[in-house]
Amino acid sequence: MRTIFIEGESAIASAKESYQNTENKNQALQEWQNALDKLLELPDRTLAKTMTANKLPAYERDFQAVSGVVTGGDRTLTKIAAAQEFATSATKLCQNPPYSAMTWKECENLWQQSINHLQSIPLEDTGYLEAQKLLANYSTNLATIKIKHQQEVESSQYLTQAENGIQNLIKNNNSSNPNYVIGELQGIISNLxxxxxxxxxxxxxQELLTYAKNKLKQFE
Known part of the structure; x- marks a missing residue:
């Protein structure tokens, strides 16, 4: 039994060293867990079991601490990958403007989902700093998209107001009151x-602006 204890301790030490020196952390953790299992399976009321009882709590604490880091790292990588997928979709959707307000809103949603994934990464997880760098970049992109969305909404409103003004002029045809027409045309031009x-x-x-300016010249 003492031999099993010595082998178990040796296996734990080997697994710790492997964990430090390999990129395959999960495999090293599995070897570490197997070594712990061997020690836990030692028969009761044996010298080896007694020796194990004194050291096993520390071994288990070390294992839990390290496995938690690996789990957190895997979780972080998954969230970063998801964030990057949303970012890629947003970039593809918004890369050749202009777009309608609805499309800009969809771009906003994609960037926001990407940001949400990054914001959910805890401070203690590995990869947190990388996530923060991406978060700063993605937040800037979202702010830019929001500005473009607002510009699209406002520009559409200005165009609609100008079109309505032109339609009113055509409908009323109030040529007997030139000051009224001039005022309306100036308002239309201002909106455009x-x-x-x-x-x-x-x-x-631009088409309507040319039309409105030409109309205004008739009153000069």
């Missing part, structure tokens, strides 16, 4: 000039 160049409304706004 606020349309952002990187939005879906821009091309249409």
């Amino acid at each position: 000039e606020k349309v952002n160049t990187d939005t879906t409304a821009y091309n249409k706004s």
Whole structure:
């Protein structure tokens, strides 16, 4: 039995060394667990069992501490991989603007899901610092997308207001009141000039802007 005890201790020492020097942490942990199991299986009321009882708690504490780190590291890698998948999807979806407000919102959602994965990684897990670097980058990307989304929404509103103004002028055809027409045209031009160049409304706004400016010149 003493031989089993010595072999068990030797196996634990070997597993610890293997854990420190190998990339395959899970295999080293399995060897460590097997060594602990051998010690736990020693018959009661033997000298080897008594010797094991004195050292086993420390062995088990070491094993639990190390296995927790490996588990946390695996969990972190999984979350980082998931975050990167969402980030890749967001990048592909948003890489050639302009887009509708609905598409920008979907981009926001993808970046936010990526960020959520990174934010769920505990401070004590290995890979935490890597996650924080990605988090800073992804948060910046999300902020940029939110700005573009807002620009799209506002530009669409400006275009709609301008279109409604033009339709009202055509409908009313109030040529007997030039000041009214001039004021309306100036308001239309002001709205169209606020349309952002990187939005879906821009091309249409430029067409209407040319139309409105030409109309205004008729009153000069």
